[in-house]
Amino acid sequence: MEKFREILRLHELGYSQCAIAQSCAVARSTVQDYIRRASAKGLSYEQLNKLSDSEAQEQLGKGKRKVTQSAEPIDFARVDLELQRKGVTLALLWQEGLDKQQWQCSYGTFCRRYNQWRGQKQLSMRQVYRGGEKLFVDYCGLTIPVVHPKTGEVNSAQIFVACLGASNYTYAEATPSQELSHWIGAHQRALAFLGGVPECIVPDNLKSGVTDPCRYEPGVNRSYQEFAEHYSLAIIPARPSKPRDKAKVEKAVQEVERQILAPVRHEQFTSFTDLNATIAIRLKRLNERVMHGYGLSRQALFEQVDKPALKPLPTQQFVFARWKTAKVNLDYHIEVERHYYSVPYWFVQREVRVKVSEQLIEVFHDGKRLACHERSRVSYRHTTLPDHMPPEHWAYKRQSKERFLAWAQQIGPHTQAQVQAIFDRKDHEEQAFRSIRGLQRLGQQSGSDRLEAACQRANVFGMVGLRRVRSILDTHLDCEPVPTQPDPAPVVEHANVRGPLYYH
Template sequence: MANIRLTMRKIREVLRLHFECNRTHREIAQAIGTSTATVWQYLHRAKLAGLDWPLPVQLVSDDAALEAKLYPPPVPRALPRGMPDWPKVHRELGKPGVTLDLLWQEYRAQHADGFGYSWFCKTYQEWAERLPVTLRQTHVPGQKLFVDYSGKKFAIVNPDTGEIREAELFVAALGVSGYTFAELTWTQQLPDWIGSHVRAFAFYGGLVEVLVPDNLKSGVHKANFYDPDINLTYQEMATHYSVAVIPARSRKPRDKAKAELSVLLAQRWILAKLRNERFFSLDAANQAVAALLVELNSRPFKKLPGCRRSVFDEIDRPALRPLPDRPYQYAEWIVARVGPDYHVEVDQHYYSVSYRYAREQVDVRVTANTVEIFHRGQRIAAHGKSARRRFHSTIDAHMPPEHQAVVKGCDPQRLRNWAVDIGPHTAAVIQHLLGARKHPQQAYRACLGVLRMGKDYGRDRLEAACRRAIDLKAPNYKFIASTLKNGLDREPEAAAAQADLPLVHANVRGPSYYH
């Protein structure tokens, strides 16, 4: 199920990057972490299915409908003459003792009517000559923005305690001009990572076509050469700004040489210059960084005319795309599983979905004010975010019919009648439990647990335990169960100590003493 959801998400991203961002197959493959052949296959299937961009409304969020459109049942047809798998042949040749002759014999064993040995060797050589070689990067104005962290931290002093806390230096640089943005953040975590991107776009006053990050966990969920998964929040931000994310290969600094150079310059002309100064807040430190950033971008080139700022104004700035009307609002994505009570836990609060999705895996999008729940790309619930822990946000329409009957007052009334039959203190406890939650069914099990203690311990003992719970202001299931288990309901109530003292005693002075 999770693999299908991930595949459909990647296919939508391929279509967006191809039609909206006009990216090449190779760039799209790097962005979504797959091969160019897979990208070609996705686009070919979309063409056969008659799909264009934007997708029809019914396919935007319905993974099952999109899967059925792209992968219809296969039509039986005659098998063509076997074509060798050249990437596999190339990999096998790298193994000790493996030759083209051996691989051709294995190929003919699978395809009796396959091609001859001479054709096999000649075609492989032609295919191998087309393998890529190391390419010098040629940057296009306004196309790429390289982003990374410095690695060297900056100390900030707490003015109240004198404690030193280290901040991270985020650095971004444009491909052609090298025009640099830098700022300090407390961490490299996802909120700071996304926030730095939003502020970088505002700094440049426009948008590039491609973001080139390192394989940082905040940007790349799974750093893998063959299948790097982009973090969902990072991908959502890229979609909001209509940019492509193409991570640099792991341990390949040549892929982001511009970022490496800008990081080095930021360390030399910002961090090194501020090394002897003390700052007591992150804002004050960032003001100093911004002032030195102006100097860095205005420093003349040694071998070329102009500086980073002048090249940016002349070449990069005109090529940038305009910013959207509103900046991206940070949202965090969480993978969760719906409980048997059809609620999803987020930050120790429980949000309801339709009972039909009980025990299903879902994606949860959390912003500062909302919680949205998605199943296979389709939104199935939305709630206002609540800070109350261990409480439920339940929509009546999400309940099964029998639970809706409970809300309407059928079963709670039966519980009240049962409690009244045992005694007034038991009735008061049950009334308190039912009234403590917005929906009575959330306290239904606790009420049943209390009432069934009357069968195990007797009604009189249960009534005494409930009276004790009310007196001690603990009318809940756990306190009553503990009271009965330990026999505390049988203990007499403690009388006030002063009541047992005699009112007349030789050592008591009395009121006349003070006249």
């Protein structure tokens, strides 16, 4: 997803520019720039959603990015040492460096680079979380074996843990794996357990949720992003190899492993239902236990701080969907799980994005939806919409005996009789289609009246077929009067002809 859409969506939800910049992994100046451009043009998130990515960028007037030059080296260790002296400031050190021609950067660049260097030092800062602000999520390192009662197959249950930042209120459950469907499903059940929606979720860089674990511009899975949009929250992945970014859930994972998983290490579970029931009982005890240093339990602190600040859950349940990239084949169909779905034929040989949900298959290109099909589980079959077919393909697809007879009936009874006679002479209905299409073309060239007259003459003389009717039209015999019955053959007098009197 393009970052500008997410910036404007979070802005309309009321998030600060700093929070948006952190969620989208962009500079705050970039957030300001997009918000100012959208405000100047009077563009909302809903309006931009109706445009393709290229059209929206054009409306916002965005051009190519400038190439940044490599920064000049600065000894910030010496700068940091000098700052420890009384009365020494960054402004003074920057000016001294300019006078000595040690650097040529601006004061803003000097301060920003110093702060970046200082942030790399292993310093710990106390974090203060507001009620309902952040939910931290992660998986435990420990697993619980689940043994199938009939086959004896062992499945290592993954333990999902979620923890609210302000109250430390914890949720845990066992899932069969850490795949995307189980990852998002655990999120849904965690929010249902909390009874509300926080402002943002801070996950670890799990592959199911974060496609690109970059320190500065992490890529969020498309399905995970749709989950965030459905619940009107922001996804702020923790930095790679920075467990302090999610210290709350790290501590919650430790508590779950010690208070829930370790005591049941000798028990044998035959289903995830039994395992989650056991986890739920021990989780209740964990949340009701008084925390040292707080004087309150997680449950009591949650009721006081987090619960009133949580946003209400959406009325409709989130529908999980996977995304994949596909190329439209020459038959204007794409393949999804061995079934073929149609796309408008003018997108042949183009790459499209496919959203695969439980009930629907949706196809997108350049941010716009091209097609929507009901999902089919029948392998090696086609689902084709008439609007997606070229006109000539649609006309061929609609051919049938009933449609040809209906057309002939509109022309006249003689044409209908001729068409019926053509069908009667063929072993298979489709063998007559070409001949009747030829009659239709004759009707377009010569007119319906002449075609009806030609078919009348052909029927009287027992002539059937396209060539006979065309010959009548070419010789203009359709303009001649048609006898009610053909002339009887002349009687031939001959010795071998007995005649009717012979039988008296």
